[in-house]
Amino acid sequence: xxxxxxxxxxxxxxxxxxxxxxxxxxxxxxxxxxxxxxxxxxxxxxxxxxxxxxxxxxxxxxxxxxxxxxxxxxxxxxxxxxxxxxxxxxxxxxxxxxxxxxxxxxxxxxxxxxxxxxxxxxxxxxxxxxxxxxxxxxxxxxxxxxxxxxxxx
Amino acid sequence: xxxxxxxxxxxxxxxxxxxxxxxxxxxxxxxxxxxxxxxxxxxxxxxxxxxxxxxxxxxxxxxxxxxxxxxxxxxxxxxxxxxxxxxxxxxxxxxxxxxxxxxxxxxxxxxxxxxxxxxxxxxxxxxxxxxxxxxxxxxxxxxxxxxxxxxxx
DNA sequence: AGTATACTTGACTAAATTAGTCGGGATTAT
DNA sequence: ATAATCCCGACTAATTTAGTCAAGTATACT
Numbered sequence: 001x002x003x004x005x006x007x008x009x010x011x012x013x014x015x016x017x018x019x020x021x022x023x024x025x026x027x028x029x030x031x032x033x034x035x036x037x038x039x040x041x042x043x044x045x046x047x048x049x050x051x052x053x054x055x056x057x058x059x060x061x062x063x064x065x066x067x068x069x070x071x072x073x074x075x076x077x078x079x080x081x082x083x084x085x086x087x088x089x090x091x092x093x094x095x096x097x098x099x100x101x102x103x104x105x106x107x108x109x110x111x112x113x114x115x116x117x118x119x120x121x122x123x124x125x126x127x128x129x130x131x132x133x134x135x136x137x138x139x140x141x142x143x144x145x146x147x148x149x150x151x152x153x
Numbered sequence: 154x155x156x157x158x159x160x161x162x163x164x165x166x167x168x169x170x171x172x173x174x175x176x177x178x179x180x181x182x183x184x185x186x187x188x189x190x191x192x193x194x195x196x197x198x199x200x201x202x203x204x205x206x207x208x209x210x211x212x213x214x215x216x217x218x219x220x221x222x223x224x225x226x227x228x229x230x231x232x233x234x235x236x237x238x239x240x241x242x243x244x245x246x247x248x249x250x251x252x253x254x255x256x257x258x259x260x261x262x263x264x265x266x267x268x269x270x271x272x273x274x275x276x277x278x279x280x281x282x283x284x285x286x287x288x289x290x291x292x293x294x295x296x297x298x299x300x301x302x303x304x305x306x
Numbered sequence: 307a308g309t310a311t312a313c314t315t316g317a318c319t320a321a322a323t324t325a326g327t328c329g330g331g332a333t334t335a336t
Numbered sequence: 337a338t339a340a341t342c343c344c345g346a347c348t349a350a351t352t353t354a355g356t357c358a359a360g361t362a363t364a365c366t
Contacts, residue, residue: 006353008243108294108295111306113290122271141266142261158326196344197326203342203343311363312364316360318356324350
């Protein structure tokens with residue numbers, strides 16, 4: 001698993017939305033400014049996250065985005081799987097994006113058995129962390145702030 | 154970390170060399186045939202593994218390749234690092250290929266702290282497996298064979 | 307009703323990476 | 337000598353990545 005720029009931007013955007021989760025929406029422009037993401041590119045990314053069902057949008061003057069489900073219900077594994085494809089280092093050990101490889105017998109492939117362990121290790125971490133957990137980490141890492149709006153991601 | 158075709162070929166080639174480790178050398182052509190790797194491409198790969206010090210070559214008629222160090226001394230982490238670059242999913246948590254990212258304070262970046270865990274999980278597996286371990290796995294997975302030359306990787 | 311603000315859609319581009327191929331040169335056992 | 341084998345650098349086609357851009361649609365506000 002390797003996180004592309006696009007993937008990192010997506011995570012950051014979702015984290016902003018997680019931190020501001022509520023009835024209201026957040027504008028693309030604000031996310032882009034706060035996180036230093038090219039606005040046009042972020043539009044594209046959020047659109048993608050929308051068709052994948054992670055966020056919903058509101059159009060027009062007071063428009064913007066918010067999370068579709070609660071932040072506890074969105075795991076990083078889900079997000080990254082959607083953005084980058086398989087979490088596994090090779091297709092033949094991927095559960096969600098399995099692809100047969102060229103070796104004659106997968107059950108007897110030593111390399112595959114190691115990659116299986118790598119996959120499990122990666123998935124183990126990423127399934128266990130939700131957007132809500134990320135938000136908790138932000139708060140823990142920042143420590144107590146005077147102004148609660150004055151955080152950084 | 155994602156394993157490219159090239160990376161997978163390299164691992165397979167090193168595993169063949171591990172299984173045949175000894176004073177003699179193995180020809181490119183034999184590795185290519187046994188593992189179904191395009192010969193010219195494998196030449197390129199082995200050349201790279203040679204300049205990286207994983208293997209040594211012997212030229213001329215009875216030429217070929219063998220591992221430079223013993224198979225116990227070569228970890229998959231080393232090999233993959235050389236072939237694919239960072240094991241970490243993002244540069245800012247990579248130890249060997251560190252690259253600063255754009256976030257204002259790495260120490261307070263929640264995404265980074267998760268990626269750190271992912272990196273550690275990946276490295277944990279890959280540092281622990283050497284080419285010799287891989288060879289053991291091949292033998293374990295194949296079970297007892299009548300003809301000891303009749304194995305598959 | 308009109309207008310400014312925001313999201314929407316789809317096409318477009320430049321640069322980097324990936325998976326090879328190819329020709330010809332250098333070495334060495336026989 | 338010569339045939340087998342590694343060595344080296346250049347070349348290519350397809351894919352992915354990181355964006356940009358223009359024009360369209362919905363909505364709040366006056």
